Each structure stands twice: as C-alpha cells, then as structure tokens.
Amino acid sequence: MPSASLKIACLLLCLCTSLRAAELYEFSLALKSLEQDLTSQDYHAVLATMIPTDLRAEWQRVATADNYHLFAKQHGGVEAVLANPDLKAAYTRRKDVADKFLQLMTEAYAAKKQKPPFVNPELLLKALESADRRGTAGNQPTLAIEPILPAPGADEQWAALRGPTQQGHVLHSALPKTWDTLWKVSLPGRGNSAPVVWGDRIFVTSEGPRPESAKESPERFLLAFDRRDGRLLWKYTAPQPKEVETLYWKNTFASSTVATDGERVIAFLGNSGLVCCDIDGKPLWQTDLGLFPTMHGPGTTPVLYGDLVIVVQDQTKGTSLFAAYDKRTGEKRWQHERKNQPGWSSPVLLRVGSRDELIYNGVHVVHGYDPATGEELWRVNGSSEEAIPMIVSGGGLLYSSSGRNGPIFAIRPGGNGDITESHVVWRNERGGPHVPTPVWRDGRLYLVNDTGILNCLDAATGAMIWQHRLRGRFSMSPLVIGEELLVISEEGRATLFRASDTFEAIAEHALEESVLATPAVLDGRLYIRTTDSLLCIGDKAP
Secondary structure (H helix, E strand, O other): OOOHHHHHHHHHHHHHHHHHHHHHOOOOHHHHHHHHHOOOHHHHHHHOOOOHHHHHHHHHHHOOOOOHHHHHHHOOOHHHHHOOHHHHHHHHHHHHHHHHHHHHHHHHHHHOOOOOHHHOHHHHHHHHHHOOOOOOOOOOOOOOEEEOOOOOOHHHOEOOOOOOOOOOEEOOOOOOOOOEEEEEEEOOOOOOOOOEEEOOEEEEEEEOOOOOOOOOOOOEEEEEEEOOOOOEEEEEEOOOOOOOOOOOOOOOOOOOOOEEOOOEEEEEOHHHOEEEEEOOOOEEEEEOOOOOOOOOOOOOOOEEEOOEEEEEEOOOOOOOEEEEEEOOOOOEEEEOOOOOOOEOOOOEEEEEOOEEEEEEEOOOEEEEEOOOOOOEEEEEEOOOOOEOOOOEEEOOEEEEEOOOOEEEEEEOOOOOEEOHHHHEEEEEEEEEOOOOOOEEEOOEEEEEOOOOEEEEEEOOOOOEEEEEEOOOOOOOOOEEEOOEEEEEOOOOEEEEEEOOOOOOEEEEEEOOOOOOOOOEEEOOEEEEEOOOEEEEEEOOOO
16 A cells, blocks of 8 residues: 555646646636636626527637647647646646536536537537637738728717727727716617717617507607707607517617718618608608518618718518618618628728728628629628627728627738638637627737627737636627727626736726617717616716
C-alpha cells in the first residue's frame, strides 16, 4: 500500500502537470468565459430566461476554437494526447469544461421539457468541428467607405436609427457626467422604436392601450415631443389596419424607428402602412404596403436616399417587401422581389468608392443594391437563418453578424455579382449577436450579444482581443461617444467602458426601467425610450 508521502508526491506531480499544461496550453478567451459561466450567478440568471431557440444556439458555445476535440486533432489525435502528460492535462481540462457546460444546457432543456439536441453525437461532433473554419482570406481594402446622410445638416442631428451615419457614432457630443433625469414623460403604450431628434423635436412611434381582444389592433401613433422639456407637441394616429399582425411577445406594433430629413417624418407601422407627416405634425400621405403576417411581426426601419424612402421587410409568410417610395407623395418608385425568410434587419446607405450602395444584412445572404433602382450589385453568402443586426462599416471593410451565436465576417467592398469567394476577408463561425448591431472604432469591432457577453475583436483579422460578461440581457446596440462606449441592458443597467485593448469600465447607472431601444445622443444629453416612457438624461445646470 503506497505511503502517505508517496501519495502526496503523486498529488503534487499531478498538480504541477496541470499547472504546466494550463500555462503551456492556455484557454482561449471564449473558453475562459465558458468556464467562468459555470459558476456565474449573472449567467445563470440569464440562462433561466432563454427560450428553446436561444438554447439551440447557446449549447454550441462549447465549439470554441480550442475545444477539446480540435485540441486533440491539432496534437495528433486522442491517443497521442493521452500519452503525453501535459497534453492530457490540457485536453482533460477542456473536456471537463465542455461536459459541465453541456450538463447546464441539459438542465435548461429539461426545464422546458425538451430533449437536448447534442445527445446526438454526430450533431455535437459537427458543432465542435465547425469552429475550425475561418473562411476565405481576401485582399486588403482599397476603396473608401463613407456614410450617406438622410439630408443636408443631418450630421448635426440624430436623424436615424443608430445616429445620422447609421453606424452608432455620436459625432458632436459627449455624454453627461452626472446622469440627472431632466425630464420624463409617459408614452401612451408600448413600443420598441428608438428616439430620433431634429432641432428641438424628438420623434417616436407608440402603441395605444391594447384592446382585450387579440383580433383588434391598438391605435398606432407617431409622436413629437419638445426635447427641452418633454412636452407633447403633436400626435398623429395612423389608419387602423384591416387585419392585426401576430407578434412575438417582445415585439410591438411600434417597433420601427422613424426616418426624417428635417422637413418630414416617415414611419413604417406594419399593417397600417407607411405614414408621413411634416415636421409640425400635418399629415402628408399614407401608403398601404399590404399585410405583414411574418413570424414575430414586422420590425424594419425605413431609410431616406435623396427623394426616396426605402423599405426592406422580409417575411416568413406573406410577401417580402423591397420597395422605394417618393418621400414627397408616397408613390411607389420601384419594387423588387425578395425571398420569404425570417429577417428584421434594416438597410444601410454607404458611399463605396464612387458608387452609392444600399446594403442589407439578409438571411443567408448579404446584398448590395443600387439605391436609385433597387438592382442587385453584389451578394455574399454566409449569414445565418435569422438576421437582425445592421451592416457595420469601418477601416475600409463591411461587417456582418447574425443569428444567436451566429457567424461574424468581414467583406471587402467593391465587387460585382457573387463575391463570396473573392471578398470575404475573415470569418468567425460563432459569437454573433442575435439583435444588437456591433460598432466599429479605431480598428476594433465591439459586440454585445443578447445574453450579456461583450466582445472586442481586431476588425482587420477577426481575432478576439478581450471578452467580458455583463449582467442581464441586451437588445439595444452599442454607441461610440469619443473614447467611450455605452451599452444598456434590457433591465435598464447602463455601462460605460473605454475603447481600449482591455475591458475598462468607467461608470454604471441604473435606470430602473426596461430598455430595448437604442438611445439618441445630442448636445450632451441622452434621450432614452424605455418600455413605458421617454426620458432625458443630462447634467443639471448649476
């Protein structure tokens, strides 16, 4: 029987081997995050909110680039790994984290009374293998990319979703230092549309009170408030729809953000159509766009290009809409077919070299169109089965993210036709957010996913620089304000952090209301649309 001293010596040897293996074969940031989530109360709280569709993507987080299967593959196979003490220790650590995480997922599926899909070994192996793909490598960017503003002077306003450039950049303002609530007004009902600001007016859409019968639609409003004191300036009531859309519980009948050029305000209100008022609330026109029986209901945002307002709303049922209308009259100027598919992204307008492009992050395919005619210019395959984030630009590249834990990839602009093989610069198979749009700053791509993981990637290569878990779930898209970035959780917890190569929190603020919409920032004030209210955050005058 081994002596006590021999047992101690063996334990010390095993410990030294494990420590040496951990040092030699350090976990990737994604695998470290997975390990930390095993005991994180914040993560367990988010996990309890996940629906089966979330879980279908969540379990595949085990497919990190250094997962146990790929680790063994990269080191000569399982037999060779188990024969080497250092490799064995590193492999065992990876396998242990994966097994424990999948056990968490098994319990989450059991709570939904469902069988986890990864009990199929072939499906699990396919997921682990998929992390080994990085996509094609393209040439360096050669064309300048500039945002196309919705109207002259829009750079001094907050004229669209995610700001005047549609890129989440605050151009001429800083965030308040004290975060005082300067005013707060109640809205007539729910809505997920973001506030838009022009001059002294703030525009949002909202539902009215919901009728008791699901077959009846609440009223749908376009509202204007005085941004100095929150006073309601005018309210336009859209025509009642012929039929009522079926909505996902998180969606509303007022989820589309308005577009404005400083003269008119245009809102897409689903089955109530496209409506337009002048800046003072006078109704100018209303265009019937048909019915939107798509899964979860409609939710895209229109964009302005010259004298056109362009709408892209893909549908799972009904007919997908891709059309442009005269912003002065509402008359249709062009329309093209799009496949039926579950997409809720919004198009982005960019000047690429000498060419204007309307770029849409669609299901399975990213498209570049001529905004004047709607004709296809180029396409790249590879987005996921659900697409909600908008296209991001920066550093001469375009970035697509989609799906729950879906793909993220960079596209070199300037191609024609199918440019999947020639213009994809890099590709990460996993890590993409489902709802929030990423933001680019100074060579870095910042992403927050729905379940609270904040990632910083090297925008030129897709390599992860850092990863940090935040509390709660997220739907709003990050904003860049100088050297700082802002994210707000659905629970109303705002986090400010520095744009740098390490995560550095600057401040946190509790709004104590649910926030899904991306705020507007202008003249040192923050305009936030919560579930029930519109509020202005700023520094109180001395």
